[in-house]
Amino acid sequence: MHLCETITKTLKTEELQQGMFGPIYTQFKGKPKEAIKFLRQQKQGECPASLHRDDIGDIDIVWGEVTDPVKHKGFGLSHIIDKHETEINQLGFEVEDFVPIVVQFGELQEKRSDKNKIMLESQMFRVIIQKKWNGKEKTFLLSAFDLRKKPR
Numbered sequence: 001m002h003l004c005e006t007i008t009k010t011l012k013t014e015e016l017q018q019g020m021f022g023p024i025y026t027q028f029k030g031k032p033k034e035a036i037k038f039l040r041q042q043k044q045g046e047c048p049a050s051l052h053r054d055d056i057g058d059i060d061i062v063w064g065e066v067t068d069p070v071k072h073k074g075f076g077l078s079h080i081i082d083k084h085e086t087e088i089n090q091l092g093f094e095v096e097d098f099v100p101i102v103v104q105f106g107e108l109q110e111k112r113s114d115k116n117k118i119m120l121e122s123q124m125f126r127v128i129i130q131k132k133w134n135g136k137e138k139t140f141l142l143s144a145f146d147l148r149k150k151p152r
Contacts (some may be wrong), residue, residue: 020133021046021062021076021140032061032103036096039063039077051103051141056118059103059129060140075130080144084125087146091124099141102127117142124148 016023023045028035035047039061049058064076072083081095088098106120106127113119118129130142 016045019046019048020136020138021064024048028061029058032100033096035061036077036099040081040096043078046140051100053103055108056129057139060138061099062140064142075142077141080141084144084146087148088125098125099127099144102144103129103141121147 016025018024021044023042025035025038025042025045025047028038028047029049030052032050035050039045039047042063044063046060046062048060050061051059053059062076064074064078066072066074066078066082068074069082072079074082077095077099080099085095088095091098093101102122102125103120106122106125109119109121109126116130116132118131120127120129124147126145126147128142128144129139131137131139133140
């Protein structure tokens with residue numbers, strides 16, 4: 001049985017806490033690859049502290065939402081998959097491998113960061129970590145940008 005299937009069957013028998021983005025899956029702390037694969041299958045919820053950086057602290061991965069599929073607008077993992085999965089694949093990575101690498105090794109862009117968002121950049125991508133959501137403290141993976149594309 002696949003790991004995601006086992007976890008899903010186990011979770012169906014347990015009562016899940018609800019967070020800002022749906023069910024909270026706590027079993028993925030420090031396991032970003034597994035969290036991304038699981039959220040991709042569930043298409044809802046959040047995995048607290050699945051990412052971590054010493055200079056930022058724990059970072060949640062949330063499924064989020066694609067708010068405009070035509071313009072590829074949205075937030076969270078669903079948005080990153082919708083807008084950037086093809087580009088990430090062209091670089092030779094899967095999303096579940098690429099996102100943790102950029103978060104861990106991306107350079108903190110202090111001048112582009114502010115009290116609500118943290119910017120991390122590699123040579124080709126920028127990742128945005130949101131620090132507040134609807135007026136509440138919440139540090140989570142918000143979005144990503146392909147820096148190889150020219151601005152419009």
